[in-house]
Amino acid sequence: MTKLCINIDHIATLREARAATEPDPVHSVLICETAGASGIVCHLREDRRHINDRDLRILREVISTKLDLEMAATEEMRGIAREILPELVTLVPEKRQELTTEGGLDLTRVHPLLSSYIPSLQEKEIEVSLFIDPDKNQIELAKELGADFIEIHTGEYANAIREADAIRELERIRTAAVYAAEMGLKVNAGHGLNYHNVQPVLQIREIGEMSIGHSIISRAIFSGLDQAVRDMMAIFRAESR
Ligand code: PXP
Numbered sequence: 001m002t003k004l005c006i007n008i009d010h011i012a013t014l015r016e017a018r019a020a021t022e023p024d025p026v027h028s029v030l031i032c033e034t035a036g037a038s039g040i041v042c043h044l045r046e047d048r049r050h051i052n053d054r055d056l057r058i059l060r061e062v063i064s065t066k067l068d069l070e071m072a073a074t075e076e077m078r079g080i081a082r083e084i085l086p087e088l089v090t091l092v093p094e095k096r097q098e099l100t101t102e103g104g105l106d107l108t109r110v111h112p113l114l115s116s117y118i119p120s121l122q123e124k125e126i127e128v129s130l131f132i133d134p135d136k137n138q139i140e141l142a143k144e145l146g147a148d149f150i151e152i153h154t155g156e157y158a159n160a161i162r163e164a165d166a167i168r169e170l171e172r173i174r175t176a177a178v179y180a181a182e183m184g185l186k187v188n189a190g191h192g193l194n195y196h197n198v199q200p201v202l203q204i205r206e207i208g209e210m211s212i213g214h215s216i217i218s219r220a221i222f223s224g225l226d227q228a229v230r231d232m233m234a235i236f237r238a239e240s241r
Helices: 009-017 025-034 053-062 075-084 107-122 136-144 155-159 163-182 198-202 214-239
Strands: 003-007 039-043 067-071 088-091 127-132 149-153 186-190 207-212
Touching (some): 009 025, 009 214, 025 039, 025 053, 039 053, 067 075, 075 107, 088 149, 107 136, 136 163, 163 186, 163 198, 207 214
Parallel strands (some): 003 039, 003 207, 088 127, 127 149
8 A cells, every 4th residue: 555644844834824832743743643644744944934943853753653854955954864864855946935845856957966965865874765757857867866766746737727637647647657666766756635636646556655745734624623613612611600
């Protein structure tokens, strides 16, 4: 069965909207792991807009499955990863102004930088995944760079409005996953996957793990809202006696 890894960034987004202490992403770990998640993903961004250094330190302590640290390939992040020692680092492109990661890495551009960056993580027994678009050339470069994994960017598929576009994007993902697996790369996928579009991607057997965040955290608000109101009502009732 495909493994599900939960991206918990947006629990921290909600906390940061108030610059408050709750909700604490650390509290989600036991819930996600007990519910069956195979790993926890978080993205430490340069601007710390959601997950921060304190979160990452404590997450490392409490995660008992697998920590997948998403990060940009910068010197600062290299130092943090080598200190925190996540099981997996997923290298992503990062732009300060973007709302979310907008596409895969362009390995034709970052190839020289990554050729020493990847081994410097692997020598600490951190596996390295490269977040790339479903493109043959990018997969070949990922292999050449010695990455352990690729993560296929599923955003184009997830954002497709017309069915024909979704089918075409799904085929690109399938072809890329098969090609990467044949080359000996482990294959993950993620971005924009939700309760309505994940099913066809789950049929691609070469994909070992999926990283899903926004849709699960969004659903959690509604699946938990009824209880949250009832809990507050119980306090109201108790105080009005
Ligand atoms: N994979 C990568 C590399 C990402 O950057 C993200 C978003 O942070 C995800 C997966 C998860 O995407 P979503 O939140 O849309 O499920």
